[in-house]
Amino acid sequence: MNTSTLIAPPAIVRRAEQHDTRAIQAQDSAHFIHPFTDHGDLATRGARVMTRAENIYVWDSEGHRILDAMSGLWCVNAGYGRKELADAAYQQLMTLPYYNSFFQTTNVPAVQLASKLASLAPVVGGRRFEHVFFSSSGSESNDTNVRLVRRYWDLLGQPQRKVIISRHNAYHGSTMAGASLGGMSGMHAQGDLPIPDIVHIEQPYHFENAQPGESAADFGRRAAGWLEAKILEVGPERVAAFIAEPVQGAGGVIIPPETYWPEIQRIVDQYGILLISDEVICAFGRLGHWFAYEKFGYRPDLVTFAKGVTSGYVPLGGVMVGDRVAQVLIEQGGEFNHGYTYSGHPVACAVALANLELMEREDLPGKVKNDTGPYLAQRFAELNEHPLVGVAETCGLVAGLVLVKDKATGETFDPDLGVGMKCRAHCFKNGLIMRAVGDRMIIAPPLVITRAQIDELMGLIRQCLDATLVQLRAEGLHS
Known part of the structure; x- marks a missing residue:
């Protein structure tokens, strides 16, 4: 690791160490409504206050160093403390901090980033991506996909093609359209979701289905x-698109069998529907490729991106628009009545450019593909021997394991017991951020992680599994 690229000014560290944790927690409880949070419960516990970060580690206000095996929220691909990203933001802020992309106007970083993304997007089966629509998040990008898809079919004289098919337990954002596209039952239970003409099929989860x-x-x-089967049920003449994550992230790192995506491609080709690859988590090296559709060999028409494009340093998202859709929109569409205040934000685009150049220079996708990804797979597979683990699997630098009550039969725990949350609590106590999705424990570490740090990570995971097993046995929940 080149320490000259890290930001750790002593003054920043001292301020972080001087925070009054209880005072910050009280202010937080009084004023901050968090995403996906039971605020009554949070008020009794107090929020964990993060104060600084470096490489793959974060520190809380109590001075505890924690290995961030979730890259923030799947996004800090280049690791924390990269000075060149901060410099890119500062230089752009001092040059052109903001201008909109409406009114036949553009800015240099947005143009350069669109060109860069087009050059990084691989051509698979002749399908090219020469155009980009910018947003600020994956949620906004998937809202944009709904608009793009329906506009495309309108222009082709098939306005009845409005239905978009997604998968149960998928995550595509939390806006009205994004949450509808996703298949999270808890989200659908709030807000009368999904909105009309969005339907779902089962996920390709071998362990469960x-x-x-x-x-x-x-x-x-x-x-x-x-x-x-769903296309035939809805009526092929009404189906507009199928949207899916290459590997389901927030659903628990659900890795499809190798036979899945080739058959999906055959089906969308047969019925002429659009294919949307939601790569908010999987793009930019996470699976060892710039874009995950290349790894699995399918040919999407639209690709959703966000998170890793800036390594999470500044909010930015977008849609890679394939030539099939772009040609119709540009040549037949007239004005496309859709956009955001921050579409093509110059600071976000400048940081993204610096981030992609950094990732190219250090060949982070290649490192994941040829070095750390295979090494994580080797080490993570060792967890299959643990008494609590039903199956442990990886894909690039994402991984998931299932906690089971009976290893021999694969019997799972009663969901109401919250075994995954018990394990997560042990993770935090032992200096590890590992996410619980039900009783499935998942990781997605920064792409800069080394083999030595993977060894450290695996030691912490095993330590936390052992502690969870001790607790479950003491509670009479495991033999």
Whole structure:
């Protein structure tokens, strides 16, 4: 690691160490409404106050160093404290801090970033991405996808094609359209979701949905078949698009069998529907490629991105618009009545450019593909021997394991017991950020993680699993 690229001014460290944790927690409880949070519960516990970060570690207001195995929220790909990203933001702030992209106006960083993204997007099966629509987040980008898809079919004289098919337990954002596209039952229970003309099929989760004795390959083909069945149920003439994450992230790192995506591609081709690859988590090196569709070999028409494009340093999202859609919109569409105040924000785009150049210079996607990804897979597979682990699997630098009550039979715990949350509590106590999705524990560490740090990470995970097992046995929940 080149320490000259890290930001750790002593004054910043001293201010972080002087925070009054209880006072900050009281202010937080009084004024800050957090995302996806039970605020009554949070008020009794007090929020964890993060104060600084460096490389793959964060520090809280009590001075505890914590290995951030979730890259913030799947996004700090280049690691914390990269001075060149801060410099890029500062220089752009002092040059042109903001201007809009409406009224036939543009700015240099937005143009340069669009060109850079087009150059990084691989051509698969002749499908090219030469155009980009910018937003500020993945949620906004998926709202944009709904607009793009429906406008595309309107222009082709098929306005009845409005239905978008997604998957249960998928996450595509938390705006009205994004949450509707996603398949999270808890989100749909609030706000009368999904909105009309968005429907869902089951996820390709072999551990949970395979039939007894069914191989992963056979299950992958069967799971893809659920898309065709839904198309026929809705009516092919009404289906506009299928949206899916290459690997489901917030749903628990659900890695589809190798047979899944080729069959999905066959189905969308057969029925002529658009394919949207939501790569908010999976793009920019996370799976060892700049874009994950290249890894799995399918040909999307639209690609959602955000998070890793700036390594989370500044909010930025967007949609890579494939030539099939772009040509119709540009040549036949007239004015596209959609956009955001911060579409193509010059500071965000400048930071993204610096981030992508950094990732190219250090070959972070190649490092994940050829070095740290395979090494994490090797080390993570060792957890399959643990008494609590039903299955442990990885894809690039994402990984997930299932906590089970009976390893021999694969019996899972009663969800009401909150075993995953018990494990997560042990993780925080032992200096590790590992996310719980039900009883599935997941990680997505920064792409700058080294083999030595993977060893450290695996030691912490095993320590936390052991502590969880001790607790469960003491509570009579595990033999």
